[in-house]
Amino acid sequence: MNFHQASADCFIPDASPLPGALSRTTHLAIGAHQDDLEFFAYHGIAHCYGKKDAWFSGITCTDGAGSSRSGAYADVGDSEMQAIRAEEQRRAATLGEYGSIIQLGYPSAEIKDSNNTHIIEDLSTVLSIARPEVVYLHNPADKHDTHVAVLLRSLRALRSLPADQRPKQAWGCEIWRDLDWLIDQDKGLLPTTAHPELQASLNQVFESQIQGGKRYDLAVMGRRLAHATFLDSHHSDTETGFTFAMDLTPLVHDNHLDIVDFTLSYAERLKTDIELRLNKFR
Ligand SMILES: [Zn+2]
Structure with a gap:
């Protein structure tokens, strides 16, 4: 496969040949940074883990150059850090038995440039071979600029596919x-209970980020647990964790649906929910 960035990397953990290694994909996640996929698409990773009829593939779009660093990594330069992070991503793919992991190697600034279509072309190349049934994306209300830009480029790539090749389900994850x-009716519930040891070890692979002074490994698990506990006040917990997601399937299937209007409609429903509850009891 040809990609625009010279540093682009396609790693197949079980060394299956292309294009079969990619076309076996059933669940695909597209994220900005090394570690994003493991934090937001664990549901898909766990679903495919150990199966021969379901395969998870991941696409990481950026080169990992801009990460914060301290401790053992304080003096590591940008190019060395990129190599370390790319290797961490490959190690996660091996641990999680992914079908493939593709690192496109873009600087964040190129992805944020809406006139640069290279990233869309690269994503389209992968999508047209992988043809996943389910995709995991960043969600449009994320507060990280690069995450939002990656989502917008992903959506353009998905919408460029013929209608019958688009995924049946698209999740925008947190x-x-x-x-x-999100109001409860709008919450996409992605349980993360399965394979707890795999879950912990995948989060811990990204040592360069954790050592950089951010305990993502603990925070992600804390969030998943908190979601399971606070989801419903009247029933006992049936899952040990959830990732919450927006159902972005309508955006993927309708090229005319505006992403701003679509996203703000969720905020409108939250506003109405708050208003109704307050008015009910005052
Ligand atoms: Zn990220």
Whole structure:
């Protein structure tokens, strides 16, 4: 496969040949940074883990150059850090038995540039071979600029596919700004209970980020647990964790649906929910 960035990397953990290694994909996640996929698409990773008829593939779009660093990584330069993070991502793919992991190697600034279509072309190349049934994306209310830009480029790529090749289900998942604010009817519930040891080890792979002074490994697990506990006040917990997601399937299937209007409609329903509850008891 040809990609625009010279540093682009396609890693197949079980060394299956292309294109079969990619076309076996059933669940695909597209994220901005090394570690995003493991934090937001664990549901898909766990679903495919150990199966021969379901395969998870991941696409990480950025080169990992801009991460914060301290401790053992304080003096590591940008190019060395990129190599370390790419290797961490490959190690996660091996641990999680992914079908493939593709690292496109873009600087964040290129992804944020809406005139640059290279990233869309690369994503389309992968999507047209992988043809996933389910995709996991960043959600449009995320507060990280690069995450939002990656989502917008992903949506363009998905909408460029013929209608019958588009995924049946598209989830917009939480990382920067969680999705507890969605009203319950709008919450996409992605259980993360399965394979707890795998879950912990996948989060811990990204040592360079954790050592950089951010305990993502603990925070992600804390969020998943909190979601399971606070989801419903009247019933006992049946799952040990959830990732919350927005159902983005309508956006993927209708090229004319506006993403701003679509996203703000969720905020409108939250506003109405708050208003109705307050008015009910005052
Ligand atoms: Zn990220």
